[in-house]
């Protein structure tokens with residue numbers, strides 16, 4: 001078993017939402033979702049210690065997610081990551097809730113689902129879509145894409161550095177509580193460079209080298225789980 005699995009990250013003692021792992025500051029991959037929606041959400045959590053409101057949608061989403069994981073555990077056998085990687089060269093295997101820690105990029109999180117195939121890996125995140133495409137497009141929200149790209153990046157680092165395994169990685173979004181994959185695209189160089197740029201930007205925000213910008217769309221503020229306590233809320237405009 002690799003050291004990445006046995007050593008545990010610890011929560012940052014002074015800065016809620018951050019983790020320390022091998023002396024490196026890490027942030028949750030979930031923040032890639034928050035940053036694409038409005039990066040001021042990160043400021044409110046980190047600097048003002050505000051927690052997001054527990055909306056009905058969030059509670060229901062969590063319940064569906066927990067049930068899916070409990071069902072998966074009943075059907076599955078415990079295995080090491082090394083075994084999964086090796087056996088998947090011959091037959092497809094599935095892993096759920098796999099914890100990622102990327103030392104190189106300082107990100108941490110759990111991918112909902114990873115399918116390991118002999119010729120590829122697919123990282124799947126469960127979302128409320130596909131009815132929630134941005135208006136006039138059939139592309140998913142950037143928030144959802146960025147989050148799943150974060151898991152892909154961490155998986156790529158792990159596969160190459162620990163296993164020298166270069167099977168291509170696909171990013172996918174699935175309608176929560178179903179098997180409906182409504183978006184699936186290769187995690188290519190463009191996607192990789194884009195998400196690395198966003199990750200580096202968030203690290204500069206966290207270390208106060210850059211200023212947090214807030215969203216300029218009142219509709220977003222109206223749907224934001226921080227709107228009751230946010231001093232930059234523009235819902236009334």
Ligand code: SF4
Pocket residue numbers: 037038039040041044214215220221222224225226227230231232233234
């Ligand atoms: S209320 Fe508006 S400005 Fe404040 S965090 Fe939410 S989206 Fe951003």
